[in-house]
Amino acid sequence: DIDYMDAEKDFTIDPINYRGLKEYFDQLNNDGMRTIVILDPGTIDDQRYYAPTIEGIQEDVFIKWEDGQLMKGACWPGEVFFPDFLTNRTQAWWIRWIKNFQRANLTFDGLWIDMNEPALFDTNDEKPWNSLETGSNHTLKCPFNRFDDHPYRTKAAFGYDGGLSKPSRLSDRTLCMSAQQGEIDIRTGKPKYRHYDVHNLYGWSQTKPTLDAMQQVTGKRSLVLPRSTFVGSGQWSGHWLGDNG
Secondary structure: OOOOOOOOOOOOOOOOOOOOHHHHHHHHOOOOOEEEEEEEOEEEOOOOOOOHHHHHHHHHOOOOOOOOOOEEEEEEEEEOOOOOOOOOHHHHHHHHHHHHHHOOOOOEEEEEEEEOOOOOOOOOOOOOOOOOHOOOOOOOOOOOOOOOOOOOHHHHHOOOOOOOOOOOOOOOOOOOOOOOOEEOOOOOOOOOEHHHHHHHHHHHHHHHHHHHHHHHHHHOOOOEOOOOOOHHHOOOOOOOOOOOO
């Protein structure tokens, strides 16, 4: 699980509590055992020192607001951006970082993908539940509109109502439905999709490039185990059912 990471950031290893993990994995592989580690899609907003985010911004891989600004929410490491796997450039960025991490840090054989519904902490609330741990009170706050506040509310929204004083919204615990995704439409000059239209495809869109990365770096069939899948995902991955044991 994410315990092996340094401050719960992808592509890192806790240098104190997991010191020697690379050598341990090498030993396991030499003994014929296979290993799987976890990654989350949320990428910390550290634009000074964290290379995946720095390169991701340079390569334009993250989901944006309609005005072109990066959409930022809260998750395990704190304030995070979410990659838009519906673009080729994002897939290439993700594949490169998986391969570099596997070659330089851990010789893992498969990947377990969490939080790819996508799941955020406490969207539309005042602060995230882990604010004391991360030191940030930031949460994503979605404007009221016909996408986040559809007139025909599904159980995904009303099932979490906190009473009449706090009706739940489609964007609670996830990205704003008005977020922009996909390649640029040459007719409009804007991304092709709103998150409202492709929300259920987020995990699906992350799965194929994850498998591609693992097959390229291991030269084997490998294994990808995401929490969020969609019709057709089975050709690339299994599916895990979340923390419901």
